[in-house]
Amino acid sequence: MNDPSSSYGLWSMVVINSAVFIFFAFSFFKPRSKRDWRTLGMFSAFVVALFTEMYGFPLTIYLLSGWLARQFPGVDFLGHDSGHLLEVMFGWRSNPHFGPFHLLSTLFIGGGFWLLARAWRVLYAAQASGLLATAGPYARLRHPQYLGFILIMVGFLLQWPTLITLTMFPIMIVVYLRLARREERDAAASFGDAWVSYAQRTPGFWPRWTSGAGVSSPTLKGEEHP
Template sequence: MIDPGPSYGLWSLVAINSAVFIFFAASFFKPRSPRDWRSLGMYSAFIVALFAEMYGFPLTIYLLSGWLAQRFPDVDFLSHDAGHLLEVMFGWRANPHFGPFHILSTVLIGGGFWLLAAAWKVLYAAQSGGRLATTGPYARLRHPQYAAFVLIMLGFLLQWPTLITLTMFPVLVVAYVRLARHEELAAVAAFGEDWSRYARQTPAFIPHWPDQRESADSA
């Protein structure tokens, strides 16, 4: 049985945690254009919705309470730890912060923030010099910053899945893809054949495995 943890209704924690993770993303992403601010805004909406259920009101658990109580009668779903639903559903009854999904989520969130910061350094240097960003993370992906936001959100989904964020996630992924396509149109106009050559060799969001990249380069 999962031991009770902190109660819900902690709206100050909702505000603090939301502010911290939005500030981290903003400091790494450093939005400047309207498109950048839209990207950060979508991520921010996801984060606020997540922490509102994590510390405020557990809407998902409330809506699924009948099904959850029937399937897992030994779990106290009013405890905070029970909000880690994937650990509960797959039988992890120890501290959920050491569960497999929580560990994987930490890796994804940390990797996402690292990618966001690493990509910004390359992009800033390239924009300052009026050239195309093709080194660092941009040597593997055309849109590493958008990929970073997706990794962070996916990590939070594994850690604390909710009905709202599960609904938001695919919508936000599609929105990031559309923003990326708009950026590519601007890049074509600015860099012409250099961009076309780079785009043919570099995937947009998912990097090639080494053998795939070698095949693409030789093609």
């Protein structure tokens, strides 16, 4: 957008983009419990805050306008493309949508949604059968769905960092860790020794790419163990 006045104040874009990504998260995550809805709700707040600054009101750019103008003279920070601050700071002056940080963000966001979808299929099948989910992504880590949300948020931060979302991100990590611990207590109460054995051999959030990761269990319908 070459006209600065048209770069922001696009509240319809805020609504449309927020709705699209929240719907994607909803359809991939499929919340059922209060804990699931809380997880999705926090992610939705992050998305709304992001797109509000991306298309509505660029609060971060206004608050940092003096410093940005001194550090990067000649850059029109009221233009939409300049909102990709990492591209600007590291000297990328071509179309930011083809910049390294934007391309990396696409990988993180796509990978996060893929992980959400893969994990949901396994978890749904396990819950329907009354089994402990240990197939698919759950063979590599205990909380693939939370990791999926984290990857998506990292992707958005690489693409369009803002003061609000940078503040929200570590808070949401802490909350997700606490929610994960609660889920683990519930799983331990429900599955006993099977859960203990699985938890001892399977990392929580960082996958272990070895043949010994996870535990053996009946293969769920439509899934195969890695």
